[in-house]
Amino acid sequence: MNWLRRASSEPLWKDEFSIHTADEKYVTRRQLTKFLVLTSLGMFVGNIWILIRSVFYRSPQYAEMEVALASEIPINGVKLFGYPTEKDRCIMVRTTDNQYVAYSQKCTHLSCAVYYSQENKRLECPCHEGFFSVEDGSVLQGPPPRPLPKIELENRAGVLVATGVREG
Amino acid sequence: MRDPAELPPQNRSLTAIVGAMSLIAVLLIVQVWLLSATLESFLKGNTRTAIPGVIFSGLIFILCLGLYLFVDRVDSDVRSVANKG
Numbered sequence: 001m002n003w004l005r006r007a008s009s010e011p012l013w014k015d016e017f018s019i020h021t022a023d024e025k026y027v028t029r030r031q032l033t034k035f036l037v038l039t040s041l042g043m044f045v046g047n048i049w050i051l052i053r054s055v056f057y058r059s060p061q062y063a064e065m066e067v068a069l070a071s072e073i074p075i076n077g078v079k080l081f082g083y084p085t086e087k088d089r090c091i092m093v094r095t096t097d098n099q100y101v102a103y104s105q106k107c108t109h110l111s112c113a114v115y116y117s118q119e120n121k122r123l124e125c126p127c128h129e130g131f132f133s134v135e136d137g138s139v140l141q142g143p144p145p146r147p148l149p150k151i152e153l154e155n156r157a158g159v160l161v162a163t164g165v166r167e168g
Numbered sequence: 169m170r171d172p173a174e175l176p177p178q179n180r181s182l183t184a185i186v187g188a189m190s191l192i193a194v195l196l197i198v199q200v201w202l203l204s205a206t207l208e209s210f211l212k213g214n215t216r217t218a219i220p221g222v223i224f225s226g227l228i229f230i231l232c233l234g235l236y237l238f239v240d241r242v243d244s245d246v247r248s249v250a251n252k253g
Contacts, residue, residue, distance in 0.1 A: 036189070039196060051218040146212050
């Protein structure tokens with residue numbers, strides 16, 4: 001930015017590291033201002049990165065996977081499984097006779113494993129008391145910023161098949 | 169209370185610099201919120217918020233840059249006056 005400043009005969013080091021005690025506070029403030037503006041630039045770059053990721057975003061394709069037999073889960077019962085890979089732990093709940101719902105077991109706050117509370121009929125995170133609706137995975141209470149990712153299920157002749165993951 | 173015009177040039181400049189820095193700090197807080205909100209929205213799978221996020225973040229950055237140039241200019245002026253004196 002030297003072209004925007006008045007020409008000075010002083011060398012740069014003398015300009016940056018003033019020898020006048022009275023000027024020191026100006027140097028410090030100017031350096032802090034420079035740092036703040038660089039921080040602002042960093043956040044702007046972060047927003048650009050999000051834009052680039054958004055432009056090139058493609059919905060991931062998930063393979064179908066049989067995860068359970070419909071008859072093996074009692075009403076208000078739970079089954080844990082891995083989808084789309086074995087490491088991605090998910091929780092399935094049979095809420096009524098014909099209704100099965102499944103969600104990622106990772107809390108959207110800090111990735112603790114959520115469990116199903118049969119008393120309260122909701123999914124609960126034990127770490128920070130984040131509660132999710134068992135109907136749609138939405139946040140009922142607590143610090144989680146997003147709903148739980150929902151696992152799409154199909155009942156094919158008594159076999160529950162996971163067909164995809166829908167982000168909340 | 170003293171009239172600001174009666175203050176020595178260095179003190180007046182310092183007030184301007186502190187004011188500009190405070191404004192930059194407020195703008196940075198807004199920009200942090202904007203970045204986190206855009207990121208949350210993107211992680212939710214909503215990609216429509218990215219463009220407004222970039223536009224407003226860019227505007228805030230330009231404002232901060234303008235304030236920095238202002239601080240730099242005021243600082244240079246004070247230095248040159250002090251050096252002449």
